[in-house]
Amino acid sequence: MSQRRKIRVGIFAGGASPERPISLASGHQIAESLPQDRYEVVLFDPLALMANNRRLGAEQRAQARAIADRSGRLEALSERDRRELPAKLRAEIEAATSALRPATAAIVPATEDAPIDVAFIGLHGPYGEDGTLQGMLELIGIPYVGSGVLASALAMDKVMAKTVLAAAGLDVPRGAVVTRTGYGRDPVAAARAAQEIGYPVVVKPVGQGSSFGVTMVARPDQLGAALAEALRYDQRALVEERLAGTELTVGVIGRDDDLQALPVIEVVTKHDFFDYQAKYDPAITEEICPARVSDDVARRAQELALAAHRVIGCRAISRTDMILAGDRMPVLEVNTIPGLTANSLVPKAARVAGIAFGELLERLIGWALADAADAEGHGSR
Numbered sequence: 388m389s390q391r392r393k394i395r396v397g398i399f400a401g402g403a404s405p406e407r408p409i410s411l412a413s414g415h416q417i418a419e420s421l422p423q424d425r426y427e428v429v430l431f432d433p434l435a436l437m438a439n440n441r442r443l444g445a446e447q448r449a450q451a452r453a454i455a456d457r458s459g460r461l462e463a464l465s466e467r468d469r470r471e472l473p474a475k476l477r478a479e480i481e482a483a484t485s486a487l488r489p490a491t492a493a494i495v496p497a498t499e500d501a502p503i504d505v506a507f508i509g510l511h512g513p514y515g516e517d518g519t520l521q522g523m524l525e526l527i528g529i530p531y532v533g534s535g536v537l538a539s540a541l542a543m544d545k546v547m548a549k550t551v552l553a554a555a556g557l558d559v560p561r562g563a564v565v566t567r568t569g570y571g572r573d574p575v576a577a578a579r580a581a582q583e584i585g586y587p588v589v590v591k592p593v594g595q596g597s598s599f600g601v602t603m604v605a606r607p608d609q610l611g612a613a614l615a616e617a618l619r620y621d622q623r624a625l626v627e628e629r630l631a632g633t634e635l636t637v638g639v640i641g642r643d644d645d646l647q648a649l650p651v652i653e654v655v656t657k658h659d660f661f662d663y664q665a666k667y668d669p670a671i672t673e674e675i676c677p678a679r680v681s682d683d684v685a686r687r688a689q690e691l692a693l694a695a696h697r698v699i700g701c702r703a704i705s706r707t708d709m710i711l712a713g714d715r716m717p718v719l720e721v722n723t724i725p726g727l728t729a730n731s732l733v734p735k736a737a738r739v740a741g742i743a744f745g746e747l748l749e750r751l752i753g754w755a756l757a758d759a760a761d762a763e764g765h766g767s768r
């Protein structure tokens with residue numbers, strides 16, 4: 388009997404967002420967890436495509452060039468990452484870095500290289516989770532895991548996501564948008580907006596992840612610094628009411644409409660909120676699954692995550708963050724590419740539901756390939 392050839396998976400990891408190190412850790416673990424007898428994996432870094440993207444700083448463009456040239460320059464972790472990320476995660480980031488190949492090799496494979504069958508996008512934040520890479524893969528015709536262009540772009544833009552979720556009747560935190568130019572012209576308007584929302588407020592960039600640029604603001608005199616920080620990451624910042632309560636997050640997986648909400652996770656952190664360091668250090672944060680809430684509340688959270696997944700139009704996987712505050716359960720955001728290390732939230736919840744990490748990855752790849760087979764020859768998406 389002839390043996391079926393292995394599925395060639397291009398794992399896209401790295402990229403240009405501040406979540407690059409986390410993405411590398413995800414990419415490394417995805418590569419390690421796919422059974423070698425059935426999958427052939429290569430790690431591709433899309434940063435290699437971005438050497439001429441002038442939105443990036445000079446240093447990042449130089450790094451992009453080095454990756455594109457395969458001059459193999461190993462990057463150093465930032466001082467913050469050396470300080471805040473646990474040793475195991477740092478080791479995984481280094482392992483991924485040394486295995487990275489430029490994404491150009493996936494986009495235009497050399498004649499001796501077989502093209503990949505499917506892209507597994509393990510990128511978080513701008514230029515990876517936001518629909519840009521998805522658009523490029525659509526154009527080229529490479530099947531990929533997860534949400535398409537529209538849902539990816541929608542979920543990454545917290546203002547648009549909240550607008551769409553609210554239109555569908557879901558509760559979201561009250562808030563206001565402050566743009567970089569608007570704030571420069573009229574800082575008093577921002578102060579007034581925050582006052583109207585009512586302190587304490589949360590200030591965050593509209594399109595980031597891993598809590599980059601997020602600050603809790605207790606008093607009006609702290610607002611300026613928080614806005615400056617959020618506006619370093621984005622042209623627009625969101626000022627939101629700070630909800631006090633229990634932080635819950637719910638993963639949803641499934642093909643088309645055959646969706647499964649995973650067990651609810653409760654986030655309990657020693658930090659003031661679920662900040663960057665708290666997200667990746669188990670000594671700081673407990674992620675309790677199933678959450679210590681009543682069955683009714685758990686069901687409500689799962690229904691909410693399913694509704695958010697559908698309303699945004701996500702595909703295959705999502706994770707919806709929410710806060711249980713009294714009778715309310717507002718949705719903070721929907722992540723289309725949630726963290727995918729074995730210890731990340733969705734893989735953890737999947738395990739509680741009896742789905743091992745490797746099995747989860749295989750399902751995601753299987754759905755992407757099945758969708759691609761269904762779409763073959765149909766032209767439009």
Ligand SMILES: Nc1ncnc2c1ncn2[C@@H]1O[C@H](COP(=O)(O)OP(=O)(O)OP(=O)(O)O)[C@@H](O)[C@H]1O
Pocket residue numbers: 560589591595596597598599601627628629630631634660661662708710719720722
């Ligand atoms: N309106 C709010 N009220 C209370 N806490 C909030 C609010 N918004 C954000 N937070 C806190 O800040 C954290 C990060 O916020 P949010 O999920 O919006 O940002 P993110 O950077 O996109 O996160 P992720 O890593 O999940 O993509 C939340 O997990 C929560 O702890």
Ligand SMILES: [Mg+2]
Pocket residue numbers: 708719720
């Ligand atoms: Mg979040």
